[in-house]
Amino acid sequence: MKNDTKINFLLKNLFRGFIYSLIIAAAYLLFNKFFIRTNEELWQGIFYSNPAVIYLIYIGSEVFFGIIPPEFFMLWAYGNNDLVGYILNVAFFAGVSYGAGVLGFMIGRFLRKTVIFKYMGRKFFQRYWPQFKKYGSALIIAAALTPIPWAAISILVGSTEYRLNRFLYVAFFRILRFIVYGFIIFQTHQL
Known part of the structure; x- marks a missing residue:
């Protein structure tokens, strides 16, 4: 029964992640159609002239509660139209x-x-603490695969007695997210 609850929690969050992905895709397509394509040289100059800035923004975002969805950076990586460069960028991300x-x-x-x-925990983690107590590793997997804030869940889990080696193992689902989303972004741009 307990595993059914965890599976239902994961499926519910995966569905939310799917909806979230559709919203991001629609926003990107609209932005691309109405803004980027109307002045491609300007956008190319802004986003591709200094990739170090993009990498620093990404690192900052991932370390500080995942402010910007990583899918936007994968879309940026595709903009060079170089398969090897795209794969290396997604692997880096x-x-x-x-x-x-x-x-x-x-x-x-x-x-x-x-x-x-302890103050931060009450203020920032109170929403996720009961979920972690109830779902444990399933919350880590959901955060790794969906828009649940990855950095915040990682800090929360670290503040418990959760074993590091188990976290390292379960956290590999985060890499799976990049493989799946990277593949989807690549395939949708091939159409």
Whole structure:
């Protein structure tokens, strides 16, 4: 019975993630049609002239609660129309995201007994704490695959007695997200 609850939780969140992906795809297609295609040179210059800025924005976003969805960066990576470059960029984004989760876990582990963390925990994690107690690893998997904030869940999990080696194993679902989304983005641009 307990596993059924976890599976239902995962399926519900995967469905939400699918809807979220459709919204991002629609927003991208509209933005591309009405803004980018009308002045491609300007947009190319803004986004592709200095890739280091894009990488720094991505790293900052992943470390600080995933402010910008990683799918936008995968769309950016496709803009070079180079398959090898696209694969390398998606692999880089996946590695940074996985690493940001591990860093979040370690931050949670290190700061869990401090007063400031206890305050932050009440303020920022109160929504996810009951879910973690109820679903455990299923919440980590859902955060890895869906829009549930990956960095926040990683910090929350690190602040518990959850084993690091188990977290490292379960967190590999984050890489799966990049493989699936990267493949979908590549295939949709081939049409």
